[in-house]
Structures are given as structure tokens and as C-alpha cells.
Amino acid sequence: MENSRSTLIIFFAYTTIILIGSINCRDNNNNNLVTNQSALFVFGDSVFDAGNNNYIDTLPSFRSNYWPYGQTTFKFPTGRVSDGRTIPDFIAEYAWLPLIPAYLQPSNGKNQFPYGVSFASAGAGALVGTFPGMVINLKSQLNNFKKVEKLLRSTLGEAQGKMVISRAVYLFHIGVNDYQYPFSTNSSIFQSSPQEIYVDFVVGNTTAVIKEVYKIGGRKFGFLNMGAYDCAPASLIIDQTKIGTCFKPVTELINLHNEKLESGLRRLERELSGFKYALHDYHTSLSVRMNNPSKYGFKEGKMACCGTGPLRGINTCGGRMGVSQSYELCEKVTDYLFFDHFHLTEKAHQQIAELIWSGPTNVTKPYNLQALFELN
Numbered sequence: 001m002e003n004s005r006s007t008l009i010i011f012f013a014y015t016t017i018i019l020i021g022s023i024n025c026r027d028n029n030n031n032n033l034v035t036n037q038s039a040l041f042v043f044g045d046s047v048f049d050a051g052n053n054n055y056i057d058t059l060p061s062f063r064s065n066y067w068p069y070g071q072t073t074f075k076f077p078t079g080r081v082s083d084g085r086t087i088p089d090f091i092a093e094y095a096w097l098p099l100i101p102a103y104l105q106p107s108n109g110k111n112q113f114p115y116g117v118s119f120a121s122a123g124a125g126a127l128v129g130t131f132p133g134m135v136i137n138l139k140s141q142l143n144n145f146k147k148v149e150k151l152l153r154s155t156l157g158e159a160q161g162k163m164v165i166s167r168a169v170y171l172f173h174i175g176v177n178d179y180q181y182p183f184s185t186n187s188s189i190f191q192s193s194p195q196e197i198y199v200d201f202v203v204g205n206t207t208a209v210i211k212e213v214y215k216i217g218g219r220k221f222g223f224l225n226m227g228a229y230d231c232a233p234a235s236l237i238i239d240q241t242k243i244g245t246c247f248k249p250v251t252e253l254i255n256l257h258n259e260k261l262e263s264g265l266r267r268l269e270r271e272l273s274g275f276k277y278a279l280h281d282y283h284t285s286l287s288v289r290m291n292n293p294s295k296y297g298f299k300e301g302k303m304a305c306c307g308t309g310p311l312r313g314i315n316t317c318g319g320r321m322g323v324s325q326s327y328e329l330c331e332k333v334t335d336y337l338f339f340d341h342f343h344l345t346e347k348a349h350q351q352i353a354e355l356i357w358s359g360p361t362n363v364t365k366p367y368n369l370q371a372l373f374e375l376n
Contacts, residue, residue: 038220038373039116039168040100041148042088043141043209046122046343047173047224050088051079053122055104058134062123066318068306068329072346077318081122083305083339084346087224088118088171090353095169095373103144113152114164119144125178126205138174142209149216165217169372172210173224173282175261178202179253180229183238190249199256207264211272219274220372222356223265224282225258231290233304233313234341243310244302258283278372280356280364289337289348296351297334304338305330305345315341 042048046064054065063079064070070077072084079102080086092100101108103117121136128137136144153161179202182189189198210221229235231246238247262279269275293301306317306329316327317340330336339345344352357369367375 037097037115038095039114039164040088040092040095040097040171041116041145041168041218042100042118042120042171043138043145044120044171044173045124045177046081046120047176048086048088048118048120048171049079049081049102049122050086050100050105050118050120051102052104052118052120052136054079054102055106056121056136058123060320061315062131062134064122064318064320066320068318072333081340081343082346082349083333085349086346087173087349087353087356088120090350091171091222091357091369092116094353094357094370103148113148114156116168117148120173123177124174125181126174126202126209127178130178130181135177138205138209142212145213146216162217166219167376168218169220169222169369170210170213170218171222171369172206174206175202175226175257176229176254179226179250179257183247183249195253196256199253199260203257203260203264206261207268210268214268214272214275219276220375221275221277222369222372223261223277223279224352224356225261225279226254227282227286228254228290229286229342230254231287231302232342233302233307233311233338234315235313236302237310237313254283276367276372276375278356278364278367278369280352280359281362282352285352285355285363289351293337296337297347298337299335300330301337303336304340305333305336306340313341317341 053063064081065077065079067077068083070080070084074084088100092098097115100116100118101112103119119141123131123135124137125131126138128139130137149165152164156164230250235247235250236244239245265277265279269277289296289298290301293299302311304312306312306327308314308316308327312328319327333339333345334347336345337348355363359368
């Protein structure tokens with residue numbers, strides 16, 4: 001207990017020092033923020049959302065701004081879909097950056113953006129038709145990035161603004177909602193459109209956004225392939241006659257997605273001069289922890305810490321479905337891989353972040369994020 005308290009104190013002291021440094025680090029005109037650090041711009045879904053959904057008109061199920069979310073590190077709900085920090089939070093720490101805020105956070109100022117910002121939105125997909133009107137889809141996230149890019153050029157000047165954009169690392173996790181959405185709405189899309197064509201649309205929309213960021217000046221990109229969410233607690237209870245069985249229709253889509261994403265990134269590397277990327281094998285990282293949790297310091301790899309029903313796989317954590325039904329909360333969150341029906345604990349996020357940051361080429365390739373941050 002004393003060790004975890006000390007870790008928290010060190011973490012917040014570190015963040016405070018970085019934030020104070022960001023206030024004092026200005027150019028000769030004392031108007032514009034100047035930084036030699038590579039910024040971190042984050043795109044994606046609930047795995048990366050730093051709280052953007054707090055500020056849009058959406059359903060309670062797409063928000064996490066209530067207890068017990070945020071209980072571990074922040075001690076209050078921030079909108080992150082976890083008990084504490086998420087993967088981008090740890091990446092920022094390793095890169096000596098302050099916590100990367102949500103783009104829609106009202107307290108944001110121009111001094112923050114040179115360090116980066118998160119555009120991610122829980123429930124978002126690469127397709128505009130995924131949970132339409134309830135989330136900030138990937139195309140809208142791109143539009144928000146374009147606004148930040150213009151702001152950087154206007155506040156820092158053309159040369160400094162371009163430097164921030166070209167040095168920055170762009171981190172993506174997107175697609176899983178595109179594959180879950182048709183099943184959650186009983187859509188007949190897979191009866192009229194082959195799975196491979198649908199996956200092509202998802203991956204194609206993602207690479208189109210990457211090309212737009214590249215066109216604006218981005219050169220260094222980080223990606224997670226799709227994790228084994230067909231075996232998350234929520235997926236394991238879809239078939240009530242086979243509790244604990246992975247949801248096979250999504251399995252096929254995830255496998256196709258990961259194949260096409262990897263080949264698509266190799267193609268972009270050939271086509272786009274100076275395009276560098278890190279692709280983390282999140283599918284394997286998550287699968288091995290689900291199937292052998294004790295090896296990684298967990299007691300539970302398939303049951304959620306927070307929720308109701310079998311494996312706590314029903315999405316009721318914190319009353320997020322807007323129902324009066326109570327929910328169960330585990331006693332020791334660090335024993336669990338999953339915090340809620342679909343999302344990981346802070347402990348799990350840290351393990352994955354370390355692999356993305358400094359993992360060997362069989363885990364994160366052809367670069368890891370540490371190497372990308374060090375590239376000028």
C-alpha cells in the first residue's frame with residue numbers, strides 16, 4: 001500500500017513539473033510555446049478516449065464520467081474507460097510529456113496543443129455509420145486535428161507549427177466498434193455484403209485518414225492491431241448456451257482486419273516517402289493474458305472486475321446503461337485483466353503500453369514507439 005502511495009506521489013510530482021515547464025518554455029517574443037519534444041496526437045475509440053465523450057450529446061453507455069471509473073490513479077472519473085490510466089497516458093509518461101487531454105476539454109489552452117491532444121471517442125469507428133450521432137467518428141476526429149494544426153500554425157508561426165506536426169507521433173486504435181455495431185443492431189449488412197468487402201471499407205477509411213495526416217505533415221505513426229475482443233467478457237456471454245465461448249462471427253472479422261491492416265501499412269511505407277510506423281500485435285498481447293493470466297500477475301483473465309451477470313459481462317458498471325440495477329465491483333482491481341465488460345484495467349494498460357513503447361520486433365514492428373519519438 002505504501003509503495004503504491006509513493007508511486008502516485010512521484011507520478012503527480014512528475015506531471016506537475018512537466019506542466020510547469022510547459023508554462024515557462026516560450027520563445028523570445030514570450031507569445032508562443034516552443035518545445036523540442038515530439039507531440040502525441042491520439043485517434044480512436046474507447047481504448048484511447050481521454051474524456052471527449054463527456055462533452056458530446058450521447059447515451060450514458062458511451063460515457064464513463066461516473067464512479068468507479070477512474071478510481072485507481074485519479075480518484076475520480078475522468079471519462080477514461082478504465083479504473084485509471086489508459087495506454088496513451090503511459091506512452092505520454094514514457095515520452096516525458098504531460099497527460100494528453102481530451103480535445104473537447106473546456107480548460108484546454110493553446111499552450112497544451114504543442115504537446116499533443118486526444119481526439120478519441122468511446123464507441124467511434126472508422127465508418128461514419130457506426131453508432132451515428134452518438135460518437136465522434138474517425139473522419140470527424142481528422143477534422144478536429146485539422147483545426148488544431150491551423151491553430152498551431154497561427155499561434156506558433158508557420159515554421160514552428162510545421163515542426164510540431166512533422167515531429168509528432170500519431171497513435172491510432174480504431175475498428176472494433178465497426179465490427180461490433182452490426183451485431184448490436186441486428187443489422188443484415190453481412191447478408192448483403194461479404195465480410196471481406198466490409199473489412200476493406202474499415203481498413204480503407206483508416207488508411208485514408210492516415211494519408212490525410214501525412215499530407216498535412218505527419219510522418220511518424222503508431223498502431224495497435226485489433227485485440228481479441230471476440231473473447232472479452234461481453235463477448236463470452238453472447239451465446240447463453242455456451243457461456244465462456246468466444247463470439248466466432250467477430251473472430252473472423254478481427255483476423256481479416258489484422259491481415260489487411262498490416263498489408264495496408266506496408267503498402268503506405270512503400271508509397272509515402274518518410275512514412276515510419278510502429279504496429280503493435282495487440283491481438284497476441286491480449287490473448288496470452290486472457291489465457292494465462294497468472295503469468296502476467298493477474299488472477300482473472302476473462303471475468304470483469306465491474307459489471308453484472310456471468311463473468312460480469314453485462315455493461316452495467318457504474319450504472320452506465322442508465323438503469324437502476326446495481327452492479328458488482330471486485331475487491332482488488334489489480335487481480336483483473338478486464339475492468340468492465342470490454343475494457344482493461346490500468347495495470348493491463350501499463351503492460352501493453354510498455355510493449356508498444358519498447359517491445360522487440362516480434363511484438364511491435366518495424367519500429368517501436370520509443371524509436372519513433374527519438375527520430376527527427
